[in-house]
Amino acid sequence: MDEFSVELHEISKRFGQTTVVERISLRIRSGEFFSLLGPSGCGKTTTLRIIAGFESPDSGELLINGKLATHTPPQERDVNLVFQNYALFPHLTVEQNVAFGLEMQKLPRAQIRERVGKALELVRLSGLGARLPHQLSGGQQQRVALARALVTEPSVLLLDEPLGALDFKLRQEMQLELKRLQRDLKITFLYVTHDQEEALKMSDRLAVMHQGRVLQIGPPQEIYERPATRFVADFIGESNFLEGRVVHTAGRRAVVQIGPLQTNVFSDTPLQLHQRVTLALRPERIQLCLPDAGNGTWTGLVEELIYIGKETRYRVRLSPEITVTVSSPGASNGITVGERVGLTWDPQSLRPIEEYSA
Amino acid sequence: MSTRTLLWPGLVWLLLFFAVPVGIILVISLGQRAPDGTIRWGFSLDNYLRLLEPLYWTGPFWNSLGLAALTTILCLVLGYPVAYSIARRSAAVKHLLLFFVILPFFTNFLVRIYAWFILLRPEGWIAWLLRSLGLDLALLGSPVGVLIGLVYGYLPFMILPLYATLERFDFSLVEAAHDLGASRWQSFWKIIFPLSRPGVIAGAVLVFVPVLGEFITPKLLGGGKVPMFGVLIEEKFLGRVPDWPLGAAMALALMILVSLVLARYFQQLKESRWVG
Structure with missing residues (x-):
């Protein structure tokens, strides 16, 4: 296993005249819970989409598991994304949604069924496999999205404000659950959020972003106790x-x-x-x-x-x-x-x- | 004012201009043609039984059904990429492209079909181009010519409902499919196409149903050599040897067939459970 799951070297991305991501360099360790924290429009989601392969950077290099992946199409990357709006397939049942990635890998049916069952168990949704997404609550949909992304056992899981749409209590619960999943599965989690409390609570390390730049990288305690810039000191706490x-x-x-x-x-x-x-x-x-x-x-x-x-x-x-x-x-x-x-x-x-x- | 009151103007309109005429057609269809071409009123199902004669079954009916099916498929194959591509443009470009799609409606249908008449003539440039490619294809007066005219005429009716569906499509679903390892082809057939089914069905109905009863296009571009059901009905009413009762029976039979297709359409829509 490589020491770093994801490495960004001087990644930049512009949309028209605006620079959304400016020369970002990050190294995310294998098995780490890493957060990108910043206000909306700071470039954190774009950075995540570059890693997922939905955006192509204008310059810089991206390495996934030590291999150059700057221009690899998303379907060939060993990373899965949990979308902010979940992006569940509305015409497929919970089971079919979770099975989707495995079917694309053309695995035998029996194996798919077994792994889907296990994934649903992992997110505590066993018994709801036959439902359609719209028959589930927001929290349950969130779990389906997680199971769907985890079932193919990617080496990195990208999460784009996955708890943003949930109410306060449920969000607290899911934060603990995500942390538990990450510890048990030992998968690298790259978590995007604008909620500083969430980032401090869950992350091993985090990067504070503002206006397309990374201002500070470090463990939560260091970021909180020793903010490097006025923005960090003000945004966090x-x-x-x-x-x-x-x-x-x-x-x-x-x-x-x-x-x-x-x-x-x-x-x-x-x-x-x-x-x-x-x-x-x-x-x-x-x-x-x-x-x-x-x-x-x-x-x-x-x-x-x-x-x-x-x-x-x-x-x-x-x-x-x-x-x-x-x-x-x-x-x-x-x-x-x-x-x-x-x-x-x-x-x-x-x-x-x-x-x-x- | 209750919402039920709002129904009345429409209901009265439908009653006067739909139910009553259909009733009149029904009454006519139960009569007989008098030797002088007028209607002899009566009550017999003879006209309907005559429809079962091979004369009507073999040629015109199958022509209509076949051409309607073929037109629908061609419109779908040609219209889907157009609708998809428009749906993915920016708002300003979208509106411009949609304007181009409905632009033909600003000109009379008959005029546009006449334009095709000129284009498809043996001395027209399309025939010339085909000939110089070694294809001696009769366009005018052949099913191919009629098909070209029908596809041309009904393509917008396919594009518009498809566009309406695809425009609201959540393309993050496509990203999710790619993310999970689906190729472009797989994400189209597993995600985009099934989810655009309401648009496909609506477009298919809007093309198939009117083409089934079409008579202008086959008459002009088929030159009487491509008998279609609609042409036959028109001839029974306006032709040199009128037979209103038989024509009325044919029109009603077609209407019943179309109703069956529509019933299937609403059934299909109901099965799209995820909608609403």
Whole structure:
């Protein structure tokens, strides 16, 4: 088995005047659950369609299982796609839908029947084989689409927002189920989604895409804790952005002046003295404390307070120009609008990011 | 106003201009031809029994059935790729191409068939071209000429319903078929064609049924040498030796046959369970 299931080298694709995918390079490991995450129109679906063979890239190379496949027709690729709208054949029964790929391989009838039965069992649809797609619920149709794509045992399964059409509860269930399938079958899953929570929850690694480019690749924790760009920090979770200037450096540590405030920053790459810098700080990484506690804490005025059940969100004004959002679990513990509060955080949570003008 | 009230104008129209005339035809068909060519009223099934005579069975009837079937098949084979190709264009190109499909309707049918009369003449350029290719084929006054005219005349009636079906077709199904290993040929026969069946059936009915009763095209391009049922009916009413009762019986027999075809059509549509 090759180390990489899918490799993209400098893949670009334009539609007319617009560049949809711009020089994307990715290497997806065998047996990995890899997600392409980004807002709609970021090029993630086009990238998936290039891998499936429905679009031909204008430049760059695509390798599937180590073999060049840039211009191989879709029917000859060892990848199957689960379509966003499922694309079940409406005139064929569930069994016939699942059997389709095996029939194209001209396998003996008995073997087809056996494998179809197993695939339906795998997605917990045994007993519904004789139904037509329109007689099934959305969740069941989704399972048929999965079984149909998995039954031919492709080395890579491509999934294009497969849970987008399902309601919240069912989506949660299917996320776990997909993860289970992927672990049991040890197939490479390449998952396209715009739902950051879904991507963080399911992926071994993910790539964040924006405007046809890959901004950052890494495991969920790295993407969340150490976003490389402002876009990533904002799209995945939420961030407060603080703009300042470096006034003192000492190795990996620097002191940044933000308006009237100062703070310590630790950075992987040393910051330069007098450099302008943008810092990202997640609302849930800020704790409220007593005002005027000194010791690197900041003090501000609660301007707004919203209780949303699992957490309470505060808008705290630190200076006429600077406000930050803080979220802390549970109810507000007696803090009211207009009250002065102190803010504190783990210095590791405050991260300088690349100012990416997108 | 209830929706039932909306039915009335149409119902009255149908009653006056369909049910009543059919009733009149039925009454005529039960009469007899008087020696002077007028109708002698009566109540006999003689005319219908006469239809079973080989004279009607062998020639005109089979000609009509055969030509209608052949026209339908040719229209399907020629029309399907056209409809498919139009359905896959961008919206602007689609509308332009559809306009070209219905453009012939802007000209009178008779005029267009006369145009074919000129094209298919032995001294016309098509015959000349065929002759220079070594094919001495009689076009005018032969079933081939009639067939050309019929296919020409009815092709749009095949293309339009096929287009309507294919235009709504979800082509991600074709991608799914390719993805699962189907060749273009396989995805056509396993996915596209079965799913376009309602359009195929509608087109087939719209071509087959009217061609069965056609008389203008065979009369002009067949030059009386290609007897078809429709021509025979027309002659019984307007010919030199009129026989209205027999003509009426023939018209009704044809109508019953067509109704049977239509009943089969609605049956087929009902079997397309996945629709709706």
